Amino acid sequence: MTRRTVLGAFAGIASLAAAPVYAKAPGLIREAGDIRKIRMYSQRTGEKIDTIYWVDGEYIPEVLNEISFFMRDWRQNELISYDPRNVDVMAAAQHKLDTSEPYLMISGYRSRKTNDMLRARSRGVASNSYHIKGMAADLRLRSRSVAQMYNAAYSCNAGGVGKYTHSNFVHMDCGPVRTWGR
Template structure:
């Protein structure tokens, strides 16, 4: 569904043009909390889902407002790939992910390992591994497991933890970082 504007330009085209012309100062860790409170005019998230082969690169927030179409795309991209089920992802988690990506100053998209997990998927994974929480925030659409080739798990975890806005788990041996909008905490897996 593409929303045409009166000039014939699509909403996505307008958003792309705005992003291309936006000039913002590179954020620092000391600015992390301000970014989540709304400092900055544009929020963008880029991800690749290796299980589905899908790529997402979207501006989902402009000047204090979430863009419904972009949020729907994010929800679909972060669905449980085993069941195809998608839920409304908690936008606080998306903000942490986007903020961390911006702080790391990389244009590389995240490799999404896990976003939403259905209760059935979570139970199946829990039966295989002791590292899967029975009441995982993944089942509430509040968590993501992510990887970047260009950044270490330490760098990713530090960037996400700078927001002091949720949980950050660093899994060095498995080379991924868990980010969520639950209670503020950090751990190593």
């Protein structure tokens, strides 16, 4: 039996049985507990991800590879090793929102080419975006408002959080702590 098989078998009951371990962890990780899980889907590719990516103090490398593939630049079909710290930010915010709904991932990793193209269309795209570094995501939930998502991500105190009310999404990254938006 592989580790992944065991994790899959216990995923449903583990969250009920395991008490979170908070020692030596930054605020955002304290919200994620012993088992960290992320749920997302992409309308652009039709792909979904609903997975446990961290157990008892360890990231699961194979799952991080799956997340990197999911977060790839679909326009250029390029991927980068996506920063697991941002997965932690997203998972902690999702946990705080107390929802089983997966995030709609609007944008994850962006190649320089894609970022430059988007920047030419909108003044809201940074030239040295954390998306280019595989450290950011733009996300939406049907069941939660932009303000609720923003507040959950902001309360993690773990990176950049941008509120895009008119476009109905929240930006989360694992760069320096900062906020923007209206």
